[in-house]
Amino acid sequence: LTTFANLPHVHCLAAEVTEMETYDIAILGAPFDTGVTARPGARFGPGGIRRGSRRISPESAWDIYTGENSFLDWAKIVDCGDAPLTFLDNTIALKQLDKAHKVISARKANSSEFSIPRIVTLGGDHTTTLSALRSAYKRWGQVSVIHFDSHIDTWDPKVLGGGISHYAGVNHGTFLHIAHEEGLIRNTSIHAGIRAPVIRRKGDVRNDIRCGFETIKARDIDRIGTYGVIDTLKKRVAGSKVYISVDIDVLDPAFAPATGTSEVGGWTTRELLTILDGLSGMEVIGADVVEVAPIYDNPGETTVLAAAEVVHSLLTLLVQRPVKM
Amino acid sequence: LTTFANLPHVHCLAAEVTEMETYDIAILGAPFDTGVTARPGARFGPGGIRRGSRRISPESAWDIYTGENSFLDWAKIVDCGDAPLTFLDNTIALKQLDKAHKVISARKANSSEFSIPRIVTLGGDHTTTLSALRSAYKRWGQVSVIHFDSHIDTWDPKVLGGGISHYAGVNHGTFLHIAHEEGLIRNTSIHAGIRAPVIRRKGDVRNDIRCGFETIKARDIDRIGTYGVIDTLKKRVAGSKVYISVDIDVLDPAFAPATGTSEVGGWTTRELLTILDGLSGMEVIGADVVEVAPIYDNPGETTVLAAAEVVHSLLTLLVQRPVKM
Amino acid sequence: LTTFANLPHVHCLAAEVTEMETYDIAILGAPFDTGVTARPGARFGPGGIRRGSRRISPESAWDIYTGENSFLDWAKIVDCGDAPLTFLDNTIALKQLDKAHKVISARKANSSEFSIPRIVTLGGDHTTTLSALRSAYKRWGQVSVIHFDSHIDTWDPKVLGGGISHYAGVNHGTFLHIAHEEGLIRNTSIHAGIRAPVIRRKGDVRNDIRCGFETIKARDIDRIGTYGVIDTLKKRVAGSKVYISVDIDVLDPAFAPATGTSEVGGWTTRELLTILDGLSGMEVIGADVVEVAPIYDNPGETTVLAAAEVVHSLLTLLVQRPVKM
Amino acid sequence: LTTFANLPHVHCLAAEVTEMETYDIAILGAPFDTGVTARPGARFGPGGIRRGSRRISPESAWDIYTGENSFLDWAKIVDCGDAPLTFLDNTIALKQLDKAHKVISARKANSSEFSIPRIVTLGGDHTTTLSALRSAYKRWGQVSVIHFDSHIDTWDPKVLGGGISHYAGVNHGTFLHIAHEEGLIRNTSIHAGIRAPVIRRKGDVRNDIRCGFETIKARDIDRIGTYGVIDTLKKRVAGSKVYISVDIDVLDPAFAPATGTSEVGGWTTRELLTILDGLSGMEVIGADVVEVAPIYDNPGETTVLAAAEVVHSLLTLLVQRPVKM
Amino acid sequence: LTTFANLPHVHCLAAEVTEMETYDIAILGAPFDTGVTARPGARFGPGGIRRGSRRISPESAWDIYTGENSFLDWAKIVDCGDAPLTFLDNTIALKQLDKAHKVISARKANSSEFSIPRIVTLGGDHTTTLSALRSAYKRWGQVSVIHFDSHIDTWDPKVLGGGISHYAGVNHGTFLHIAHEEGLIRNTSIHAGIRAPVIRRKGDVRNDIRCGFETIKARDIDRIGTYGVIDTLKKRVAGSKVYISVDIDVLDPAFAPATGTSEVGGWTTRELLTILDGLSGMEVIGADVVEVAPIYDNPGETTVLAAAEVVHSLLTLLVQRPVKM
Amino acid sequence: LTTFANLPHVHCLAAEVTEMETYDIAILGAPFDTGVTARPGARFGPGGIRRGSRRISPESAWDIYTGENSFLDWAKIVDCGDAPLTFLDNTIALKQLDKAHKVISARKANSSEFSIPRIVTLGGDHTTTLSALRSAYKRWGQVSVIHFDSHIDTWDPKVLGGGISHYAGVNHGTFLHIAHEEGLIRNTSIHAGIRAPVIRRKGDVRNDIRCGFETIKARDIDRIGTYGVIDTLKKRVAGSKVYISVDIDVLDPAFAPATGTSEVGGWTTRELLTILDGLSGMEVIGADVVEVAPIYDNPGETTVLAAAEVVHSLLTLLVQRPVKM
Ligand SMILES: [Mn+2]
Ligand SMILES: [Mn+2]
Ligand SMILES: [Mn+2]
Ligand SMILES: [Mn+2]
Ligand SMILES: [Mn+2]
Ligand SMILES: [Mn+2]
Ligand SMILES: [Mn+2]
Ligand SMILES: [Mn+2]
Ligand SMILES: [Mn+2]
Ligand SMILES: [Mn+2]
Ligand SMILES: [Mn+2]
Ligand SMILES: [Mn+2]
Known part of the structure; x- marks a missing residue:
């Protein structure tokens, strides 16, 4: 049966809980997509990313660039399957996801030294990151967020979807605003790959800064290169624990067509993976890949192959730098 | 720009309202799909059905079977475009749809004789029929429902999706239960094409009868033929006004792959159209085609072509029998 | 390289011409689709049908129903490839096709007994049948046409596409009218599978009769069965030579999605093949399968597989009844 | 994680083995497709069928036709995942599959009364049935085979693929011949749905009879109906234990495009399921669904939905008639 | 109903004409594709580009790079729908398109200051640009053309398609030659992104220069960068009014697969959009995006999303520099 | 009928052999894919590449970058069609392919000066290169291999697939190891574009060096550029005859989704073609493009278009530098 990278x-x-079932890093699916404003389908994202990882084999995954095999290192990495989430009530679904994060991160770690299991979430739409940040906050305190996305996702609920109701205000474009309001994240966060337009002439950008974010735009890479991006990210979050959230729409639709809110003019998979690998050494306490909606994928599975490698790179970051509480 | 069948x-x-803008039959899109339990995508159904109707030309649509052209008959048929519905709060979206139905059906009809415009809705998931039934009830009183579907859709909200919250209980599998509870429909309703399993051994069927429904199962057609189906439907609703709701999943996935909750073993398009045309003479006061989710369609547009012809047949029923208030 | 059914x-x-290159039945591709009114793409039909026939192997094609292998019978069947046709001028393309038919049918037959090679054309849009009928007329005189199609294709050029120019009047919906006007066909022709609407209330049907056609509608098969269809066809053309033209849109879009002018409510492949096989014994002097537009096909190649078997059945009819001049 | 019908x-x-892990009926994937002669891809069949069964929920699967829920009956049904098979050596892969069958069927059954677990295999190409028949023979002795397929699959290895080597002779078109040669099956077997041509004029059919098979051709259903098919099948295997093998290509490509060796003119899903349900009461000691190659499926998952329901019907047959040793 | 970017x-x-219906910039669809030499389908380009622009919302389209919102600036931008063009006679279709351009550009502008509405055409194959250039010439005199394309499109009609007839000579590869012959364009025009081979060793390039074109080849960007491309374009057309024509095949097929005459080795969407935005300040008097053939698009709508953004960038250029007559 | 680039x-x-049928460069299809470890389908690669080359016309293929037309130069280039290979026994299939290479390269060349015809193979999976290298060795002695691939393909059969049997050890990941063991290649070979992980921490790389290979990794291009890649390749093989093998998976899945073992983070088509064209002047004695599996391609045929141009570039290298024996 298809687990991520054929992990247990x-x-x-x-x-x-049996002894056999401890772990250091847990992969968790979050099948949820009723917080989206455009094309739905990310509810099947976790299954899609797992299919995309089918050929990754833990015993034979020695990376050609780093010389490492993250699966055979100190950390025990497992696939927890999907959190049981309803498609029929966002409020309840997010509570279900909050609870899943809580239970999974509460288990004793496999490695005696590093006591809290960390979680890599397979989305699901971006709203699911809110649960992850709540969970991270409880375990690790406020964190910096490195947010790869074509959209800023800090929209004020009154501006995006909201106004009409509180329920509508909690969505994949407002979760970072809410995370800020809830005090979950530090004012040393940063977006990378932004290119979608904003809704208000100045208000959205002002609000974004208020939420604690700096911005690297998609085309900035043509000026500063992947290494410039890496440096900027490293400097921004220096000295703090980090949560990395990768909205797959940070990639250009040529590289990741299977997403709900595609924006052209994005990064290539080679660029994104180079950047992620360049973050080696950070204290990453959680991560996710979201907004993968497999029904829009090419027959060759372009998107889920990319998403699986992004997860792989995130796992490597978690393994390279164990984090003590 | 693409209207249904190139209608104005x-x-x-x-x-x-200007004089030019009166009508007798209004086509209304209901882009909504957050009430589904399986594959989403019906929010793009209205656009898909309109694309499927692209080649229908009102001036040259003389039917080879009936010899009639419904577009050139007494009724003025128009496309009202889509109701503006949020994707982020079902409760509000349904209120928005209720209001759209109310406004559209409140206009003075074009034909002086038959004073209330009738509406054919392009779904959207099946939850949208609830708004149509509420609207119908206000204009025409209780109606019988002829419900083409592979699913019964009378599930008790406590059984399907509900239990967890009232919000979750209003969905594409419970709307007929709710319509019954709200007193909108007569106990002379009938399902046609049912084949999906039920959730409770006996409870669902008992509840279904309580909601006013008889059932023609999909395989019954092999025994009684299309004419047997037509007779059964006619007898069941004889003497009452009728609302016809066509969940496109009544067709076999070979004929309508582009839907969220596909059930194999269904009817062919030829069977369904023969049955619909056989209902000629009924007092149909409203109708819809729902659950068309174009992203799952074949490159040849199999589903939306079928859905467009189903709408066409429904329009013909409305034209063949004008209904006075 | 891909020939039809791996034929030489x-x-x-x-x-x-060398001796090796004589033949009794020639397969000819007619890559042409600029005579269509809806979705183009039939210019790639010949290649598509050949791909659909990839697994047919002449040496091992013993039919399970007839016990015969048409490829190992008296007739030498070959694939002539495609006629070189321009996509940029219909008038010239049809002349190019006229000439190809003339040259191919003018060769000495391989079998000494039956002196004129017969041609099975792989369309191309239905306009290409006009060339085939001109060619047939020159060799065999007036013929009856058995026309499988969802459309009548006898539209007066003034009604369909024309009026605006003579050039526009020669198209895939008027070619049978033109064939009648040119005196190529007998008044004992017949349509089978018709279901598309007509443009004029009565004019189109009157004109159709004037062009020499009777009609079997698609839904008639539910009443008279495949054997009723076979009987009607046989009686209509009894005693005359026959040209069989199969517009693949006679099949329901579930069975043949890859066509330009899809009409739902059609026949199944099983029904069509049963009918074709039932025509055994007719003096068929030419045949074609047209309107296959592969880009609209399913990944499983549904349409081209069906089209290839239809060609196979037509070849069998030609082999079963050699025709002397 | 995706198991068949969300089973454990x-x-x-x-x-x-722990007590928790006993079962009465085991579902086993056989990812293998290097025994095919046309389009490969059935190695991903097991995963595809499981995806197609995603919406089947054991607790709420009360069948509308039978009133039963096979998952809540006496039998414990589980998903064993896939047998570990190499793609690089057919001889070894079949040995690996033989062993998997042996181990799985050797476990103590969950129900004390019926001591041998039965297996439903998800193919994989049809060669995999050979392992299932070997396993069945060891547990139950010679069985009759009901073989739903468009192909006879009893070809002599010398005729199909072989001649060139013994290795090549073991394939998806010869496995029934080999099963006969190995003495695994009774001379009371039967094909259903045959329509593909044979390779030799008379030799193949003679050999087929020698292998113990009678034949129902695809078009026979138009004459004798689904009930005629059911009767013929029942009579043929009366009094013997039965293995049912469903090559998904028995369905028409409109209903099951995702297979390697598609043959047009086949059965509908409604016909096939009616027939399978009609076999209720037989002593079925094993079954499979093979030749599902998901890459050729429609975006709407037409084939895998059908295949999942076929598996569901097969499970029902196994539950309806427990078999003692 | 789907207009470009939800514009009125x-x-x-x-x-x-009513006062309400004046405009400064008009979007016009040109559904035409019978001037192509390879894969047809651009007749559905206008609808496809509009679908690709579905998520662009005029009120909330504040560009992240420029800080501007072209839709809320001085200019009233509207969607005129499609010109009514026949698919059956190129000569007449081009006359119909000529007339549409004439009528649309003849209306009084909405802004009192800049009196002539400008048009952005959604193709349609590249032949449609000929009408746009004729229209532009009448309003603005001779213009420089910036021609983004993988093909030069200045072929002599005798070389490409012609020779056989005058009719065939007017096509998507010759329209720039014809525009030059008709005296519509200046000798200060330029191609960008060229990579397709030429037909004659030297003749085509010589003729191209004679038609007034300089050339930036696709791979030149690797040497001079996007800023080098921008500079070259600006210098070439300095001081003249400019028409910008974007053949979507200037993009690599990875970024724009949905086109008729794909050439690999092209530009990325990020490169193209950077270049277009770099042309800010030019006097652009008309523009188009052509050769979008949606049937070849990925399920994720890669091409039409890119095409919509290209249109968006072109609109921005028109807004940034109003042009007086 | 579809030959590569419409060649004879x-x-x-x-x-x-007739005089007419001599040639200098032969294109040969190798339909084989039973040596793969992931997604099958490359058996249809030769047909797919030919379809991708459909628009290349030898008489009008004057390259815009080089000014040359390789088809009108000194060399006669022909398409030999496909080698007849069984899908049912790898050992025999490779022998069949060995023989095809032997026969084709044994013919007298068309050009009197350069006596041995060279072959460009259209794969088929990468195992087919083994036959090509055996053939090359017999004609030209040991050659250097330039191996474009995301995988090293020098795996020890004991490590990849083997261990279980000798048969399983001959596959698309071990053929270069075997070629080395058989003494076919020089220790001056080189990989380009590598990015897939290795199976053993150090063993695979050590073995790779032993097999004679240096490595350019995919991301190296970001540091050294296409010209750096060209220089490295040229230096490595300087002074020796060269065989160039292009596994299409060297391209990123955005550019070549239709392959079996996709690895994200690869090169663009523009990069690859620039590199290939930069190898001008080498003594290339054979070449291939392998691992094209068309069923995974986008509707726009992205991969086969790229593969066809790669073949075109390889042919150009062969023409630019005739090689004497
Ligand atoms: Mn995003
Ligand atoms: Mn996001
Ligand atoms: Mn339903
Ligand atoms: Mn429903
Ligand atoms: Mn037709
Ligand atoms: Mn026709
Ligand atoms: Mn079969
Ligand atoms: Mn079989
Ligand atoms: Mn172009
Ligand atoms: Mn162009
Ligand atoms: Mn590779
Ligand atoms: Mn390789």
Whole structure:
């Protein structure tokens, strides 16, 4: 049965725990897409990313660039399957996801030294990151967010979707605003790959800064290169714990067509992976890849192959730098 | 710009009305799909059905079977475009749709004789039929429902999706239960094409009867033929006004792959159209085609072509039998 | 290289002829689609049908129903490749096709007994049948046409496309009218599978009769069965030579999505093949399969597989009844 | 993680067995497709069928036709995942599959009464049935085979693929011949849905009879109906234990495009499911669905939805008639 | 109903004009593709580009790079829908398009200051640019053309398609030659992104220069960068009014697969948009995006998303520099 | 009928040879894919590449970058069609392919000066290169290999697929190891574009060097540019005859989705073609493009268009530098 990278499956949400079932890093699917404003379908993202990782084999995954194999290192990495989320009520679904994060991160780690398991979430739409940040906050305190996306996602709920109701205000374009309002994140966060337009002439950007974000735009890479991007990211979050969220729409639609809110003019997979690998050494306490909507993928599975490698790179960052509490 | 069957577009929801903009039958898109339990995508159904109707030309649509052209008959048929519905809050979206139905059906009809415009809705998921039934009830009183579907859609909200919250209980599998509870429909309704399993051994069927429904199963057609189906439907609703709702998943996935909750073993398009044409003479006061999710369609547009012809047949039923209030 | 059913390729249009290159039945591609009114793409039909026939192997094609292998019978069947047709001027393209038919049918037959090679054309849009009928007329005189199609294709050029110019009047919906006007066909022709609407209330049907056609509608098969269809066809053309033209849109879009002018409510492939096989014994002097537009096909190649088998059935009819001049 | 119909996953091939992990009916994937002669891809069949069964929920699968829920009956049904098979050596892969069958069927059954677990295999190409028949023979002795297929699959290895080597002779078109030669099956077997041509004029059919098979051709259903098919099947295998093998290409490509060796003119899903349900009461000791190659499927997942329902019907047959040793 | 970027629809071709229906910039669809030499389908380009622009919302389109919102600036931008063009006679279709351009550009502008509305055409194959250039010439005199394309499109009609007839000589590869012959364009024009081979060793390039063109080849960008391209373009057309024509095949097929005459080795969407935005300040008097053939698009709509953004960038250029007559 | 680039078809494997049928460069299809470890489908690669080359016309293929037309130069280039290979036994299939290479390269060349015809193979999976290298060795002695691929393909059969049997050890990931073991290649070979992980921490790389290979990794291009890649390749093979093998998976899946073992983070088509054209002047004695599996391609045929141009570039290298024996 298809787990991420053929990793062992563990019933992380089960009440009883056996010794065999401890882990250091947990992969968790978050099948949820009713917080989107454009094309739905990310509810099938976790399954899609797992299919895209089918050929990754933990025993034979020695990276050609780093010489490392993250799966055979100190950390035990497992796939927890999907959190059980309803498609029919966002409020409840997010509570279900909050709870899943809580239970999974509460288990004793496999490695005695580093006591809290970290989670890599497979989205699901970007709203699911809110649960991850709430969970991270409880375990690690405020974190900096490195946010790869073509959209800023700090929109004021009154501006994006909201106004009409509180319920509508919690969505994939406002979750970072809410995270800021809830005090979950530091004012040393940063976007990377932004290119979508904003809704208000000045208000959105002002609000974005207020939420704690700096911005690297998509075309900035043509000026500063991947190494410039890496440096900027490193400097911005220096000295703090980091959560990395990768909205797959940071990639150009040629590289990741299977997403709900595609924006052309984005980065290539080679650029994104180079940047991620360049973040080596950061204290990453959680990460996710979101907005993968497989029904829009090419027959050759272009997007889910890319998403799987992004997850792979994120896992490597987590392994390269264990984080103590 | 693509209207259904190249019909004229009228701003039916506008405050001011000009004489030019009256109509007898209004086509209304209902882009909504956050009430689904399986594959989303019906939010793009209205656009898809219109694309599928691209080649229908009102001036040259003389039917080879009936010898009639419904577009050149007594009724003025127009396309009102889509109701403006949020994707981010079902409760509000349904209120928006209720209001659209109310406004559109409140206009003075074009034909002086038959004073209330009738509406054919392009779904959207099946939850949208609830708004149509509420609107129908206000104009015409209780109606019988002829419900073409592979699913019964009378599930108790506590059984399907509900239990967890009232919000979750209003969905594409419970709307007929709710319509019954709200007193909108008669106990002379009938399902046609049912084949999906039920959730409770006996409870669902008992509840279904309580909601006023008889059932023609999909395989019944092999025994009684299309004419047997037509007779059964006619007898069931005899003497009452009728609302016809066609969930496109009544067709086999070979004929209508582009839907969210596909059930194999269904009817062919030829069977369905023969049955619909056989209902000629009924007092149909409203109708819809729902659950068309174009992203799942074949490159040849199999589903939307079928859906467009189903709409065409429904329009013909409305034209063949004008209904006085 | 892909020939129809892995048959030998012969340079039928070459000036010089070697003994090796004689044949009794020639397959000819007609890559042409600028006579269509809806979705283009039939210019790639010949290649598509050949791909659909890839698995047919002449040495091992013993039919399970008839016990015969048409490829190992008396007739030498070859694939002539495609006629060289321009996409940029219909008038010239049709002349090029007229000439190809003339040259190919003028060769000495391989079998000494039956002196004129017969041609099965792979369309191309239905306009290409006009060339085939002109060619047939020159060799065999007036013929009856059995026309499988969802459309009548006898539209008066003034009604369909024309009026604006003579050039526009020669198209895939008027070619049978033109064939009648040119005196190429008998008044004992017949349509089968018709279901598309007509443009004029009565004029089109009157004109159709004037062009020599009777009509079997698509839904008639539910009443008279495949054997009723076969009987009607046989009676209509009894005693005359026959040209069979199969517009692939006679099939329902579930069975043949890859065509330009899809009409739902059509026949299944099983029904069509049963009917074709039932025509055994007719004096078929030419045939074609047209309107296959592969870009609209399913990934599983549904349409081209069906089209290839239709060609196979037509070849069998030609082999079963050799025709003397 | 995606198991068939959300059934529990059991490590059936593990050396150690816990009480929790007994079962009465085991679902086993056989990812293998290097025995095919046309389009490959069935190696991904097991995953595809599981995806097609995603919406089947054991607790709420009360069948509308039978009133039963096979998942809540006496039998414990589990998904064993896939047998580990190499893609690089057919001889070894079949040995690996033989062993998987042996281990899985050797476990103590969950129900004390019926002591041998039965297996439903998800193919994989049809060669995989050979392993299933070997396994069945060891547990149950010679069985009758009901073989739904468009191809006879009893070809002599010398005729199909072989001649060139023994290795090449073991393939998806010869496995029934080999099963006969190995003495695994009774001379009371039967094909259903045959329509593909044979390779030799008379030899193949003679050999087929020698292998113990009678034949129902695809078009026979138009004459005898689904009930005629059911009767013929029942009579043929009366009094013997039965293995049912469903090559998904028995369905028409409109209903099951995602297969390697498509043959047009086949059965509809409604016909096939009616027939399968009509076999209720037989002593079925094993079954499979093979030749599902998901890459050729429609975006709407037409084929895998059909295949999943076929598996569901097969499970129902196994539950309806427990078989004692 | 789907207009470009949800802009208001105006009946620009109607005889009577109301005050409400004036505009400064008009978007016009040109559904035409019978002038192509390879894959057809651009007749559905206008609808495809509009679908690709679905998520652009005029009120909330503040560009992240420029800080501007072209839709909320001085200019009233509207969508005129499609010109009514026949698919059956190129000569007449081009006359119909000529007339549409004439009528649309003849209306009084909305802004009192800049009196002539400018048009952005959504193709349609590249032949449609000929009408636009004729229209531009009448209003603005001779213009320089900036021609983004992988093909030069200045072929002599005798060389490409012609020779056989005058009709065939007017096509998507010769229209720039014809525009030059008709005296519509200046000898200060320039191609950008060229990479397709030429037909004659030297003749085509010589003729191209004679037609007034300089050339930036696709791979030149690797040497001079996007800024080098921008400079070269600016210098070439300095001091003259400019028409910008974007053949979507200037993009690599990875970024724009949905086109008829794909050439690999092209530009990325990021490169193209950077270049277009760099042309800010030019006196652009008309523009188009052509050769979008949606049937060849990926499920994720890669091409039409890119094409919509290209149109958006072109609109911005028109808004940034109003042009007086 | 579809030959590569509309080149003449020659029966290169026929026993008798006519003068007309000599050639200098032969294109040969190798339909084989049972040596793959991931997604199959490359058996249809030769047909796919030919379809991708459909628009290349030898008489009008004057390259815009080089000013040359390789088809009108000294060399006669022909398409030999496909080698007849079984899908059912790899050992025999490779022998069949060995023989095809032997026969084709044994014919007298068309050009009197350069006596041995050279072959460009259209794969087929990468195992087919083994036959080409064996053939090359017999004609030209040991050669350097320039190997474009995301995978090293020098795996020890014991490590990849093997261990279980000798048969399994001959596959698309071990053929270069075997070629080295058989003494076919020089220790001056080089990989380009590598990015897939290795199976053993150090063993695979050590073995790779032992097999004679240096490595340019995919991301190296960001540091050294296309010209750096060209220089490195030229230096490595300086002074020796060269065989160039292009595994299409060297391209990023955005540019070549239609392959079996996709690896993200690869090169663009523009980069690859620039590099290939930069190898001008080498003594290339054979070449291939492999691992094209068309079923995974985009509707726009992205991959086969790229593969066809790669073949075109390889042909140009062969023409630019005739090689004497
Ligand atoms: Mn985003
Ligand atoms: Mn986001
Ligand atoms: Mn339903
Ligand atoms: Mn429903
Ligand atoms: Mn037709
Ligand atoms: Mn026709
Ligand atoms: Mn079969
Ligand atoms: Mn079989
Ligand atoms: Mn172009
Ligand atoms: Mn162009
Ligand atoms: Mn590779
Ligand atoms: Mn390789």
